[in-house]
Amino acid sequence: MAAVAAAQKNREMFAIKKSYSVENGYPARRRSLVDDARFETLVVKQTKQTVLDEARLRANDSSVDPDSEDEQCNQPEEPTNKDDTGLTEEEIVLANAITEDPESEKIIQRAALILHLKDGMSSLARVLKSVEKNQGVVVHLETRPSQGESARLDTLLKVDMTRINMLLLLKNLRQSQTLQHATLIGEDNISAKNPWFPRHASELDSCNHLMTKYEPDLDMNHPGFADKVYRARRKEIAEIAFAYKYGDSVPFIEYTETENKTWKSVFTTVVDLAPKHACAEYRRVFKVLQDEGLFVPDKIPQLEDMSKFMQRNTGFTLRPAAGLLTARDFLASLAFRIFQSTQYIRHINSPFHTPEPDAIHEILGHMPLLADPSFAQFSQEIGLASLGASDEEIEKLSTVSSDLKSAS
Helix, strand or coil, rough: HHHHHHHHHHHHCCCCCCCCCHHCCCCCCCCCCHHEEEEHHHHHHHHHHHHHHHHHHHHCCCCHHHHHHHHHCCCCCCCCCCCCCCCCCCHHHHHHHHCCCCHHHHHHHEEEEEEEECCCCHHHHHHHHHHHHCEEEEEEEEEEEECCCCCCCCEEEEEEHHHHHHHHHHHHHHHCCCCCEEEEEECCCCCCCCCCCCHHHHHHHHHCCCCCCCCCCCCCCCCCCCCHHHCCCCCCHHHHHHHCCCCCCCCCCCCCCHHHHHHHHHHHHHHHHHHHHHHHHHHHHHHHHHHHCCCCCCCCCCCHHHCCCCHHCCCCCEEECCCCCHHHHHHHHHCEEEEEEEECCCCCCCCCCCCCCCCHHHHHHHHHHHHCCCHHHHHHHHHHHHHCCCHHHHHHHHHHHHHHHHHC
C-alpha cells in the first residue's frame, strides 16, 4: 500500500494543475480524445520541466555532505554541462518524500544504480567504498565493458540503504571525476518515469482526473454558461459521481422533464440517421436495446440498466464519471472492461451538440458498440496497451481509439 501511495503522489506531482480552457491554450472549438491527449502531453512536459528545474536549482544551492571531503578534492569549481548534472526525476521524488514526511528518511530503500565509470575497476572500488560509508548494502552487482568512448566500465549496482543516505551517495558520486554518468532507477514504484497504473478494477477509484474542464461555469461559449439552474444541476450530478466507489451500484438519476425532452430530440434523430450512416454492428445492438425496452424515445436509460445489458453481452460494465477524463484514465478503464460514463445531460438549447461528453453521447455513441464482442475485445486491448505507457504512446493509442469510433 505504501508503494501505491508513493506512486500516486509521484504522479500527482507532475500532473496538470490547470483546466483545459481557452485562456490556458486549449482550442475551444475542437473536442476529441486525440486533441485532449496531445494537449495533456504538452502541459505535462511543461509542468514536469518546471518541477525539475526548480529542484535542480535547489540542489545546486545546497552544500555537500561534509563526510565526502575525500571525493570533493577532485571536483571542478564550476558545474559541468553534462546531462547528469543535478537531480534526476527519481531523486526528486525521493527528496520530496523525505520533505513531506521526515520520518521517511529512515526507510530502507532498494534502488538500482547504472554507473558509467571512467577508470574501470579502480573507479568501482571507490564507488563501493562510498556505498559502505553511507551504510548501504550491495545486493547485486554486474559489470561489462562500456561501449562509450569516455567510459571504460558500465556497472549495474543494486543497493539497500536509507533514503537520506541514498541521496547523499548520489550527490557524492556525481561530484566525483571518476564517474562519467550516474542514473538512479527506483524500485518499489518510486520511479517518476514509469507512470502509476491500476492493477485491479478497484484502483480505478483513483482514475478520475478531470483534466479537461470545458464546463458551463468555466467557459462563456458553453450553452449553459448563463443558466444557473443548469449549472447547479450539473454540479449535483458530478458530486454523485465523485462519491462513487468500486463495488457500488451505479447511482439512480431522476431525470427531469427537460432532460428527457433533450434525449428524445437526439434519439429520434439517431433512429432516422442510423440506417444510412451507422455500421452493421451498431445497428444490430441498437435494435436489441429497442426490443428490450432500454432504448425508448421518452425516457433516458439508467446507467445501471445499461451496465447489466453490456455485461451480459461482452462483460463490459459502467461506472459514473463526473466529467471528461484524461486520455490516460479513460483508456486505463477499458483495460478492465469498464467504461466511465457521465450521467449529466447537455443543455436543452443545444440538443445536437455538446462541448463535452454527456450521458446522451455515452449511451447512444459508445455503449451499443461496447456491447458488440469484437469491438469490446479491441477496446480492451487498447486499454491494456495504455497501462504504464508514456505520454507519447497515450497519444497514439488515443488516435487508434478515435479512428475506430469514427470508422464505426
